[in-house]
Amino acid sequence: MGNSKSKEITKHAKVAFTPEQLQQLEKLFAGLNGGKDLVERSFLSHFPENPDFSIKLFNWMVERSPNHSVDYTNFVGLLELLLKELKDYYLSDYKFRNLEKFELFALISLECLENDKDSINRFAVSYSQGSIVLRELLNIYSGGQITNSQRNDLAARSVTNTIFDQKDEMPFNQFVSMAKAQLIYANKLCKHYFNVKFLGEQSQIQIPRLNTSSFILNDQVLALLQLSSPDFSKIKQLQLQFSSSVSEDDMDHIADIVINAQKPLLFIFRNREDESQNDTFQQQVFGAYISIDPTLETHYIRRKLKDPLNILYSDNDPKSLYFGDEKSFLFSLLPKYQLFMSTFDQRSKQCFAYINNRSFKVDQPLGLAFGGDGKGNHRIWLDENLKGNATCRINNQCDLTYEMGYILEPHIEFLNVWHFYLLIKLTCIEIWSVEEKEANTLLQSKIVEAGKENTQQKEVEQQKESVIEQK
Numbered sequence: 001m002g003n004s005k006s007k008e009i010t011k012h013a014k015v016a017f018t019p020e021q022l023q024q025l026e027k028l029f030a031g032l033n034g035g036k037d038l039v040e041r042s043f044l045s046h047f048p049e050n051p052d053f054s055i056k057l058f059n060w061m062v063e064r065s066p067n068h069s070v071d072y073t074n075f076v077g078l079l080e081l082l083l084k085e086l087k088d089y090y091l092s093d094y095k096f097r098n099l100e101k102f103e104l105f106a107l108i109s110l111e112c113l114e115n116d117k118d119s120i121n122r123f124a125v126s127y128s129q130g131s132i133v134l135r136e137l138l139n140i141y142s143g144g145q146i147t148n149s150q151r152n153d154l155a156a157r158s159v160t161n162t163i164f165d166q167k168d169e170m171p172f173n174q175f176v177s178m179a180k181a182q183l184i185y186a187n188k189l190c191k192h193y194f195n196v197k198f199l200g201e202q203s204q205i206q207i208p209r210l211n212t213s214s215f216i217l218n219d220q221v222l223a224l225l226q227l228s229s230p231d232f233s234k235i236k237q238l239q240l241q242f243s244s245s246v247s248e249d250d251m252d253h254i255a256d257i258v259i260n261a262q263k264p265l266l267f268i269f270r271n272r273e274d275e276s277q278n279d280t281f282q283q284q285v286f287g288a289y290i291s292i293d294p295t296l297e298t299h300y301i302r303r304k305l306k307d308p309l310n311i312l313y314s315d316n317d318p319k320s321l322y323f324g325d326e327k328s329f330l331f332s333l334l335p336k337y338q339l340f341m342s343t344f345d346q347r348s349k350q351c352f353a354y355i356n357n358r359s360f361k362v363d364q365p366l367g368l369a370f371g372g373d374g375k376g377n378h379r380i381w382l383d384e385n386l387k388g389n390a391t392c393r394i395n396n397q398c399d400l401t402y403e404m405g406y407i408l409e410p411h412i413e414f415l416n417v418w419h420f421y422l423l424i425k426l427t428c429i430e431i432w433s434v435e436e437k438e439a440n441t442l443l444q445s446k447i448v449e450a451g452k453e454n455t456q457q458k459e460v461e462q463q464k465e466s467v468i469e470q471k
Contacts, residue, residue, distance in 0.1 A: 291327035324352025
């Protein structure tokens, strides 16, 4: 039973896998096509979240197998490329074998069958191909559970818009480099993904859960944020605190949420351009993730709870109206995906977010803002009255808190305003509070296992002592 094929491999060459892993792979191979050479549909049931990718993976393996036949030996050799590091390769002998896991994932997704690295680097990736790669990458998080209402590619297209920036195509190596710059965890995700699929590692590929439906967020958007933000990957669940089509009294509710916040907050805004002549529109989505350390006394909470009589802090101190910490960032989701992290240079004013309401009775501008230099000049500014002639601004370049760059298109400076033939209108606001994951479960499991080993060791020692006493 069991190890005949694996033993046959190890007779002739070293392999990167342990005997236990080879047993797993042999069992998996037997289940894919009854122990016979793989066929096109072999991986379909194994990749429910990416059925197209499963066929591409088979074709990629066929092209790189002697006689174009994926038997068990070829299967194990190719999995070295997908699962192991370069220093561990024994069976694989390809000129491009030192490519990172995301590069291999992209080659499979693109159905690029080149065997030479120079040829691969010259391979041109079109805009539509790039969008498919990113969509399949984001779908890794879904586990095949994406519902029809969430099945859209806006998030993937948003990243593709940023990478290609109106280009029709670009070389493969340039595409990969720019994709990794946007999605900093892409390589780590692909490596883990292949190990989950082929070695049965327990999956920790999870996006935050939503406690209710959202007009803006879906699985792909959450996966996108998690792939690119160090702090966002710690989130377990998002709790909706506020959702509204924009109305006049919104700022009162928003101020109450901020005052009572003891957890990070995710602010999302949807904007729309209406073309009055042909009744078409373009949506824009942007927002801010404001990290709040509950151990720090910040903003109005500090004065309200720690200094109710305003003995230590002046009502007119503008700094007391700011909240957040250096883990905060701004972002654009549509039409392009961009993150603007907080800066750490000496000029940074750390004006992460700002709120002032009439109930505060502080002689400072009334509204909600993100970024700035401590003297106004906010990156995003929303008036107390969000409707009517409110002078809500965006894309202010005088920001000493976050990285520079246009959050929306350069021609959009004011929200809720006519711009030539366009009516630019803020249409929706959502605010979510963040529930972070519990302590590292892997560390907990190690502690449990260590405890079991100690218990077993004690039992063995007690048995030995009992035997000695009986003698």
